[in-house]
Amino acid sequence: MPDYSLKIRRYNPESGQPAYWQQFEVDLPAERSVLDGILRAKYDQDGSLSIRCSCQAAICGSCGVRINGMSRLACNTKLGEAAEDAPNGAIVVEPMGNMPVLKDLIVDMDAVHWKKVQRVVPWLLPEGDPPDREYIVEPESMIDITQSMACIHCGACVSACLSMEVDPEFIGPAALAKAYRFVGDPRDAFTEDRLLDLAEDPHGIYDCTHCFACIEVCPKDVAPMNQIMRLRRRATSDYGIKDGNNGYGHEKAFSDLIEKYGLLSEAQLLPKSYGDGSLIRAQVKPAALKELTAKLPTVIRGLRSGKVSPKTALIHRKLKDQDQIRRMYKEVESHEDRLELNLYIVGDSDAEEEGTMAEGGQEG
Amino acid sequence: MKLAYWPGCVSRGFTPELHGAMAAVAPKLGLELVELDRANCCGAGFISEHNQELADTLNARTFALAQGVDGAAGMVNICSTCQGAQSECQERLDADAAYRAHINEHLEPEGLEYERGGAWWNKNLLWLLVEEIGLDALRERVVRPLEGLRVGPFYGCYIVRPTRRLGYELYPDRDKYLEWVIEACGAAPVKYAGSHKCCGFPIVTTNRETSLRQAGRHMADALDAGADCVVTPCPLCHLNLDLQQPESQAFVERDLGIPVLHLPQLIGLALGLDFKELGLHRHVVKTDEVQAKVAALAAA
Numbered sequence: 001m002p003d004y005s006l007k008i009r010r011y012n013p014e015s016g017q018p019a020y021w022q023q024f025e026v027d028l029p030a031e032r033s034v035l036d037g038i039l040r041a042k043y044d045q046d047g048s049l050s051i052r053c054s055c056q057a058a059i060c061g062s063c064g065v066r067i068n069g070m071s072r073l074a075c076n077t078k079l080g081e082a083a084e085d086a087p088n089g090a091i092v093v094e095p096m097g098n099m100p101v102l103k104d105l106i107v108d109m110d111a112v113h114w115k116k117v118q119r120v121v122p123w124l125l126p127e128g129d130p131p132d133r134e135y136i137v138e139p140e141s142m143i144d145i146t147q148s149m150a151c152i153h154c155g156a157c158v159s160a161c162l163s164m165e166v167d168p169e170f171i172g173p174a175a176l177a178k179a180y181r182f183v184g185d186p187r188d189a190f191t192e193d194r195l196l197d198l199a200e201d202p203h204g205i206y207d208c209t210h211c212f213a214c215i216e217v218c219p220k221d222v223a224p225m226n227q228i229m230r231l232r233r234r235a236t237s238d239y240g241i242k243d244g245n246n247g248y249g250h251e252k253a254f255s256d257l258i259e260k261y262g263l264l265s266e267a268q269l270l271p272k273s274y275g276d277g278s279l280i281r282a283q284v285k286p287a288a289l290k291e292l293t294a295k296l297p298t299v300i301r302g303l304r305s306g307k308v309s310p311k312t313a314l315i316h317r318k319l320k321d322q323d324q325i326r327r328m329y330k331e332v333e334s335h336e337d338r339l340e341l342n343l344y345i346v347g348d349s350d351a352e353e354e355g356t357m358a359e360g361g362q363e364g
Numbered sequence: 365m366k367l368a369y370w371p372g373c374v375s376r377g378f379t380p381e382l383h384g385a386m387a388a389v390a391p392k393l394g395l396e397l398v399e400l401d402r403a404n405c406c407g408a409g410f411i412s413e414h415n416q417e418l419a420d421t422l423n424a425r426t427f428a429l430a431q432g433v434d435g436a437a438g439m440v441n442i443c444s445t446c447q448g449a450q451s452e453c454q455e456r457l458d459a460d461a462a463y464r465a466h467i468n469e470h471l472e473p474e475g476l477e478y479e480r481g482g483a484w485w486n487k488n489l490l491w492l493l494v495e496e497i498g499l500d501a502l503r504e505r506v507v508r509p510l511e512g513l514r515v516g517p518f519y520g521c522y523i524v525r526p527t528r529r530l531g532y533e534l535y536p537d538r539d540k541y542l543e544w545v546i547e548a549c550g551a552a553p554v555k556y557a558g559s560h561k562c563c564g565f566p567i568v569t570t571n572r573e574t575s576l577r578q579a580g581r582h583m584a585d586a587l588d589a590g591a592d593c594v595v596t597p598c599p600l601c602h603l604n605l606d607l608q609q610p611e612s613q614a615f616v617e618r619d620l621g622i623p624v625l626h627l628p629q630l631i632g633l634a635l636g637l638d639f640k641e642l643g644l645h646r647h648v649v650k651t652d653e654v655q656a657k658v659a660a661l662a663a664a
């Protein structure tokens with residue numbers, strides 16, 4: 001059996017000592033998990049080595065750690081695979097990021113993850129008297145939220161989130177994916193209130209920076225960032241929520257500019273974003289004016305460096321075949337239901353023959 | 365090699381030095397670029413946030429235009445964000461024949477059609493350099509090895525994640541190419557914490573503080589690791605890392621002043637092109653020290 005080296009980050013707050021690295025050698029087959037390796041080291045070499053774990057089958061979500069820098073479940077990562085990415089031959093195991101460490105590989109999930117999940121009111125809020133028996137829903141209307149229901153709350157996405165790294169108040173990927181689970185539920189009666197709350201929070205849906213880190217690390221393919229994008233789509237397109245973070249304005253300005261010109265002009269995107277998508281409103285809305293004035297030094301520097309010419313700043317380039325783009329906008333936006341192809345639901349393998357196009361499970 | 369070329373919006377707007385540098389570098393690399401001057405914005409993730417079908421239609425149109433370029437080996441872009449946004453749409457278009465047929469109906473009036481192609485590809489310049497041109501071929505063309513120049517790679521999220529969508533199964537080392545290209549240019553890649561993280565640009569209008577804190581932190585990390593400059597294949601990252609750098613200093617509470625080069629600029633330097641041709645004077649963070657270092661090499 002091969003020998004694997006595990007370089008584990010140790011920390012015991014009661015010792016008064018700083019964190020340190022300790023290397024363990026374990027003799028296990030390649031297909032055994034990193035968790036098996038850690039537990040072997042604990043049993044054979046140092047009983048004080050601490051990790052939280054339970055099912056050992058990627059179901060309970062307890063053993064989230066960082067392995068060679070990637071947030072993962074220790075039980076779901078094979079020693080052989082981890083060794084391939086190991087720098088200098090030793091598999092590096094650290095506690096998850098963005099959460100305080102309690103001891104060794106155990107982080108405080110209550111302080112961050114669960115607190116944020118509670119923030120989004122993670123339970124159903126139906127209206128009216130409860131029915132005599134169960135609530136009846138069409139199965140099709142639940143398909144859209146099955147992806148967010150697959151979450152096992154391991155915290156891997158929270159650990160990897162690059163917005164949370166600089167803004168600890170960001171509600172974050174796990175909690176926002178959970179929020180979508182209820183926003184997308186046809187039994188819930190507070191969809192608009194939920195969206196309004198998440199859109200207006202300065203650390204809400206518009207604080208996600210599109211970095212895909214949560215999608216990359218999720219062991220259950222929940223794709224939290226995609227759920228955040230769905231929340232934004234519902235907030236802007238379905239409810240027209242004009243939030244104080246310019247989320248609505250930016251999305252509207254972006255898509256309107258492409259409809260009009262086909263190409264993007266950063267010079268027009270900024271003012272339009274702050275005016276909820278309108279240039280005129282940008283000039284009369286005090287908050288927009290303030291934001292724009294704050295951007296002036298950047299624009300002046302751009303002009304001075306020769307990066308931005310007055311021509312690019314003032315005149316928008318227009319595509320030669322712009323009428324085509326406008327027609328496409330009209331065609332697509334004229335049907336009542338938004339068409340969404342969610343590969344999590346329809347699958348992406350060999351669909352070539354059958355063609356399994358599914359109408360998205362959202363009402364338009 | 366003949367290629368359908370998608371320069372993106374930003375390289376022709378706020379980072380014209382990138383468009384110019386690519387035009388100067390292409391012939392030196394033996395590339396014949398047919399610019400897709402009728403193609404539209406990729407949507408940068410914001411159109412698909414607004415309406416997925418619309419984003420897929422717009423990018424299918426771009427792919428169809430690229431597929432129509434006679435004799436082209438594939439399509440090349442010079443923007444990580446374009447790559448990521450287009451790959452997202454391509455993934456859906458390729459996954460489902462009925463969906464693809466539906467999207468193609470929107471293109472029919474102009475006689476365009478996106479064909480799911482086994483051999484057809486859309487690659488960022490970084491991928492093209494390693495996979496199609498080859499690092500050996502690049503090394504052979506280097507006339508001015510950038511010895512002693514310490515360069516921090518900055519990839520841009522859209523070409524590193526999600527790996528499954530971005531072809532990492534076939535090309536598992538795509539998250540190491542920038543280091544390889546820096547080495548092939550004779551320079552030294554600098555390892556630092558932020559190289560594969562987010563520049564923050566997508567939320568600069570919705571949460572300026574979170575955005576510029578990210579940008580500032582990565583540049584500070586690169587500086588602390590001893591980098592002379594940073595290089596990026598993404599002009600949107602460039603906007604946050606270079607254009608906004610004076611602003612981001614306030615959010616990380618320290619002076620920065622680290623130049624950020626576009627990928628074709630770094631290659632151009634190694635291929636012996638002059639500074640002006642590469643637009644090195646058109647940066648917010650002055651590139652004088654990099655220029656001086658490279659000029660000293662040429663003189664030596």
